[in-house]
Amino acid sequence: MEFLLVTQLLALISVTTALDNGLLRTPPMGWMAWERFRCDVDCKDDPKNCISENLFRDMADRLAEDGWRELGYEYVIIDDCWMSKQRDEHGRLQPDPLRFPGGIAKLARYVHDRGLKLGIYADMGTHTCMGYPGTTLDKIEIDAQTFASWGVDYLKFDGCHSNPVEQMIGYPRMSKALNATGRPIAYSCSWPVYVGGLPPNVNYSLMGEICHLWRNYYDIQDSWDSVINIVDWFSNNQDALQPAAGPGRWNDPDMLVIGNFGLSIDQARSQMALWAIMAAPLIMSNDLRTLSNDARAILQNKVAISINQDPRGMQGRRLLQEKSHIEVYWRPLSNSASALVFLSHRQDMPYLYHTSLAKLHYDPGSYEAYDVFTGRTMTGLTHTTDLKVSINPSGVVMWYIYPTKHKRFHNTWKEHTLSTYHVDEAEAVPPEVL
Numbered sequence: 518m519e520f521l522l523v524t525q526l527l528a529l530i531s532v533t534t535a536l537d538n539g540l541l542r543t544p545p546m547g548w549m550a551w552e553r554f555r556c557d558v559d560c561k562d563d564p565k566n567c568i569s570e571n572l573f574r575d576m577a578d579r580l581a582e583d584g585w586r587e588l589g590y591e592y593v594i595i596d597d598c599w600m601s602k603q604r605d606e607h608g609r610l611q612p613d614p615l616r617f618p619g620g621i622a623k624l625a626r627y628v629h630d631r632g633l634k635l636g637i638y639a640d641m642g643t644h645t646c647m648g649y650p651g652t653t654l655d656k657i658e659i660d661a662q663t664f665a666s667w668g669v670d671y672l673k674f675d676g677c678h679s680n681p682v683e684q685m686i687g688y689p690r691m692s693k694a695l696n697a698t699g700r701p702i703a704y705s706c707s708w709p710v711y712v713g714g715l716p717p718n719v720n721y722s723l724m725g726e727i728c729h730l731w732r733n734y735y736d737i738q739d740s741w742d743s744v745i746n747i748v749d750w751f752s753n754n755q756d757a758l759q760p761a762a763g764p765g766r767w768n769d770p771d772m773l774v775i776g777n778f779g780l781s782i783d784q785a786r787s788q789m790a791l792w793a794i795m796a797a798p799l800i801m802s803n804d805l806r807t808l809s810n811d812a813r814a815i816l817q818n819k820v821a822i823s824i825n826q827d828p829r830g831m832q833g834r835r836l837l838q839e840k841s842h843i844e845v846y847w848r849p850l851s852n853s854a855s856a857l858v859f860l861s862h863r864q865d866m867p868y869l870y871h872t873s874l875a876k877l878h879y880d881p882g883s884y885e886a887y888d889v890f891t892g893r894t895m896t897g898l899t900h901t902t903d904l905k906v907s908i909n910p911s912g913v914v915m916w917y918i919y920p921t922k923h924k925r926f927h928n929t930w931k932e933h934t935l936s937t938y939h940v941d942e943a944e945a946v947p948p949e950v951l
């Protein structure tokens with residue numbers, strides 16, 4: 518099927534806004550099985566790691582007991598390989614009876630009892646990507662009703678084994694079917710990936726009307742190469758992607774792989790920082806039972822999370838690509854604040870980057886900056902202050918920047934000394950951030 522034909526057909530189909538139901542005003546946060554646990558169905562030899570109700574109960578326990586839920590990580594999301602190879606006698610999807618003996622409704626209750634929400638996976642097509650029963654066009658309503666009857670709160674709808682015409686009919690139809698269940702269900706669409714991720718093959722206005730979030734690009738893997746490839750693709754195409762995002766409608770560069778095997782501490786900070794700039798879902802795929810303290814500190818960084826969850830919901834952009842292989846990213850936030858990320862694409866040693874807020878298009882004025890990963894506050898900045906930023910190879914420096922409050926500026930104006938600023942340092946971070 519040619520993309521052009523699909524685009525023409527798209528214009529002919531009228532779609533009502535089916536999912537403007539108030540969900541996901543900020544990007545979803547939680548945990549998903551795929552990147553870390555894939556399609557491990559070997560519960561005999563690998564009982565702790567196989568896709569089973571035990572795995573999801575374990576992760577729900579960790580989210581509830583280790584401080585994640587309070588930070589906003591609330592969705593526990595099942596990915597592929599949860600199903601039985603056959604639908605039941607009524608044509609409904611059913612879980613594998615050996616790996617999910619209690620059924621999904623019971624698992625949903627377990628998750629809800631811990632103040633969390635349950636996500637599930639289905640595939641628009643004849644089969645899921647791993648060969649389990651797909652949701653063909655005639656099965657969309659019954660599958661939506663089944664998920665709602667189980668108490669599911671989030672659906673990831675993949676697109677293996679379907680063609681673009683089926684996808685064009687099926688993704689909006691699922692949106693309507695979820696709405697018709699009467700249960701508020703967050704809807705994650707993999708549709709864009711399957712048609713190249715960019716206009717004109719993808720209509721991002723339509724995507725925002727029918728889905729809460731959508732996967733634009735390939736699956737993430739547990740490596741820095743994969744993370745930076747995704748970041749480069751999103752940045753190179755930001756003119757098409759960045760305006761599509763907003764409250765209730767998010768681009769999804771895929772899961773956080775922080776805490777697994779492939780990223781250094783610097784690279785893990787880079788993923789967290791860039792996902793915050795991109796207003797990306799913060800959906801971890803790792804083993805919360807064995808997470809290192811370093812990974813936990815990065816994933817639980819309150820300021821990085823608050824930047825990601827900023828209520829204004831505007832996705833950030835890459836501002837600059839320097840010949841030195843330093844890149845600067847920027848995201849406007851509420852209350853006249855903003856976030857800056859300095860990313861090093863270098864492979865040699867920490868690089869000392871010189872800039873100023875004026876060079877980064879900030880208005881003339883006085884500012885303070887909070888360094889998200891060191892916790893240091895820098896006061897007394899103006900747009901012309903010479904900034905020297907030391908950035909580790911494949912690492913970031915991330916700042917939360919806000920204009921100095923007029924009153925504070927006035928108070929410190931007369932005694933323009935470092936010690937004055939030092940005394941004020943603890944008060945300098947606005948309460949809405951920490």
Ligand SMILES: *[C@@H]1O[C@H](CO)[C@@H](O)[C@H](O)[C@H]1NC(C)=O
Pocket residue numbers: 524527528532720721722723726
């Ligand atoms: C994209 O979708 C929007 C919203 O449904 C629609 O108004 C617009 O005509 C579509 N654009 C194209 C080129 O099909």
Ligand SMILES: *[C@@H]1O[C@H](CO)[C@@H](O)[C@H](O)[C@H]1NC(C)=O
Pocket residue numbers: 534535536537538539695696697698699700701702
């Ligand atoms: C269904 O769609 C309508 C119209 O957008 C919306 O007001 C309502 O909240 C939706 N309900 C659910 C359960 O998604």
